[in-house]
Amino acid sequence: QQPVQSPQAVILREGEDAVINCSSSKALYSVHWYRQKHGEAPVFLMILLKGGEQKGHEKISASFNEKKQQSSLYLTASQLSYSGTYFCALWGTTDKLIFGTGTRLQVFP
Amino acid sequence: KAGVTQTPRYLIKTRGQQVTLSCSPISGHRSVSWYQQTPGQGLQFLFEYFSETQRNKGNFPGRFSGRQFSNSRSEMNVSTLELGDSALYLCASSLGDRGLVAGYTFGSGTRLTVV
Numbered sequence: 001q002q003p004v005q006s007p008q009a010v011i012l013r014e015g016e017d018a019v020i021n022c023s024s025s026k027a028l029y030s031v032h033w034y035r036q037k038h039g040e041a042p043v044f045l046m047i048l049l050k051g052g053e054q055k056g057h058e059k060i061s062a063s064f065n066e067k068k069q070q071s072s073l074y075l076t077a078s079q080l081s082y083s084g085t086y087f088c089a090l091w092g093t094t095d096k097l098i099f100g101t102g103t104r105l106q107v108f109p
Numbered sequence: 110k111a112g113v114t115q116t117p118r119y120l121i122k123t124r125g126q127q128v129t130l131s132c133s134p135i136s137g138h139r140s141v142s143w144y145q146q147t148p149g150q151g152l153q154f155l156f157e158y159f160s161e162t163q164r165n166k167g168n169f170p171g172r173f174s175g176r177q178f179s180n181s182r183s184e185m186n187v188s189t190l191e192l193g194d195s196a197l198y199l200c201a202s203s204l205g206d207r208g209l210v211a212g213y214t215f216g217s218g219t220r221l222t223v224v
Binding site for chain 1: 142144151152153154157164165167199201207208209211212213214215216217218
């Protein structure tokens with residue numbers, strides 16, 4: 001079953017923050033986050049391997065709540081370059097990397 | 110270093126024909142996965158190969174098949190093409206098992222149009 005992301009779309013001004021959530025109905029082992037810009041391939045952002053783990057680089061970070069089967073991606077002080085569609089991808093009991101429904105983020109000056 | 114290379118970039122085929130898509134992973138990557146991306150369904154898992162063995166398969170009909178060679182290059186084949194097979198087909202490779210080391214690196218994809 002495809003993980004559900006919320007919100008489906010976000011519009012931001014430069015410098016604003018955003019949170020993207022990803023939920024699964026199945027047990028999770030790890031969570032990936034990817035960003036895909038229009039007309040380009042998805043690009044790996046980070047992977048979280050353990051429940052409770054938080055990771056980040058620069059102003060993009062993520063958390064993984066294993067018990068709630070959820071992950072969240074945090075974008076702070078957004079930049080124009082953050083625009084794109086963000087996908088979570090989950091490894092679970094199906095032993096496949098299943099991508100979420102996607103969240104389209106647009107950052108305007 | 111070279112990224113994941115997919116060929117061809119664009120393809121137009123007629124209903125009923127078959128097609129073969131190719132993927133060359135990053136050197137040293139032994140895991141290759143294939144995804145179908147459409148506006149309505151998003152990224153759908155097709156299959157994953159690791160060291161020439163199919164590890165897993167998505168919920169696609171038997172018309173979709175694939176294989177991996179000893180040099181880790183992979184091909185996917187779609188037979189008896191249908192209009193609904195029109196999509197962007199993405200290949201992704203990873204250094205370690207299940208992308209645990211550094212996630213998956215995607216190729217630019219093959220845009221297949223079935224007319």
